[in-house]
Amino acid sequence: MTDSVAPSPSTRPGFISLQPSYFTSSLYVNALREDIDALVKAFQEQYETDSQAKAFPLFKNIWKNHGWPWLHFKIFDYRSREKFLEVTLRLFVERTRKSETPVMRSLGLFGLYTFFYTQPTSATPRLWTVSHVPVPLDILAELLAMPSELGDDRLREPVEYILDTLVKAQVFYILPSSEHGTQSPRELPREVVIADGLNDVVTQEGMKKKGRPSKQARIKKARDAAANLEKWMVTGVGVVGGTTSSRDRYESEKGAMVEELEKTSEGREAIERASQRVLERVRRVDALAAEQGLEVGGEGGERTGLARLEAAASSSVSSGLLGLMSGAGNDLP
Known part of the structure; x- marks a missing residue:
């Protein structure tokens, strides 16, 4: 971690603060996955119609036009912000898997790189930031092999540069293979919120936890x-x-x-x-x-x-x- 303030409960009474569990729940995870899909769709439409467009500059324009730079200011509470950053980066990493399309894999990496390197470092008060991205060993191997598997030079060149930058900066925190469930939580979303009128929450294992009914x-x-x-x-x-x-x-x-x-x-x-x-x-x-x-x-x-x-x-x-x-x-x- 950087020298930012350590995660701790908010000291300002009376202010509403999202709990860390919100960012591992379907409320956030599913919504962000849909936003990533929309980002990829917008990129692909413009990328295919303009054969001269450079991939990463085009991605940055779409990133800004879709309001992604403001995502960093979604949460300020240190304890919740740590989970927010971890889950968001993890959702970008999951789109780089070999099972995804070349465009999806490339944009997953673009999003990971951009979100990581645009963390506010000069805000007042200081915001919690992360200096490493946990990645299971098998997923990292797929990431490093991505350039050789991309047939499109416009995508391969920025992918090679970004991966080289991340590796040299030692951004990746290597975890054992994902088959051992080394990420926390093991699956996303961990809590699935269902609209049954009782504010119930269903965990990934299917156990229902009753919330307080209205x-x-x-x-x-x-x-x-x-x-x-x-x-x-x-x-x-x-x-x-x-x-x-x-x-x-x-x-x-x-x-x-x-x-x-x-x-x-x-x-x-x-x-x-x-x-x-x-x-x-x-x-x-x-x-x-x-x-x-x-x-x-x-x-x-x-x-x-x-x-x-x-x-x-x-x-x-x-x-x-x-x-x-x-x-x-x-x-x-």
Whole structure:
């Protein structure tokens, strides 16, 4: 790093500051990828229509006309700015991969070079800057091989110059191969924001982290729940996941299945085995909860807890736990 001020929480109370996680989320990552695509499209259109145009001067004009120089002033908070710079440079690096088109690869390098070397160094107050760009070893190898893979001299010449400049300045901070997940975060975006009315955030692994729902979202959820409950109580029909389920239909189909299974000893044994497996799972959950000082089996009283499940599973009625909705297990001593 340079001698700029180290990242730290903002000391100015009352000012809004974007958190570092914003720059690793889909809100920023996807938007910047689209902006890079627009930059490449604008360059390609002019580059193909003017055979005399020099690639890098043309790129700089488009860079300025699209407002890219102002991107550096998007964030000033030191802690968030560090992540902002890291992610932005990484998104330019990803466009230099061998799987991209020659024009895309070249502009990915142009953007990396331009964004890196236009970091404000004389601003007051001083802004956080980076002096190295982390690049996995396999991606660096693709970067260094790029000039020999470009058939267009207009692209190859500036690419050779830029790579030579970056290597001599020791800008690249070499990481182990990308297959080992050496970049942080491992994948971008790390958080995927979905518009479901509850401000939910989904991580790259697919785990949903609940944000604080808005007041309007809470009111709507409560009204929907009340309406659905009322509908169930009046008609016996509830809406779950956008589909209509009927208790009467469930009872009818379940009864037909149980009746068919009870015709053979194998069927009755299957019901018993299933009941015992479910009961064993509930017992394990109840034991784990007890270790943490929680209650599971007794929360709803003895007629809705573990005791009732045990009574239903050991009942002489062969339907076992399948008979819970019909009152199985209620004959407790």
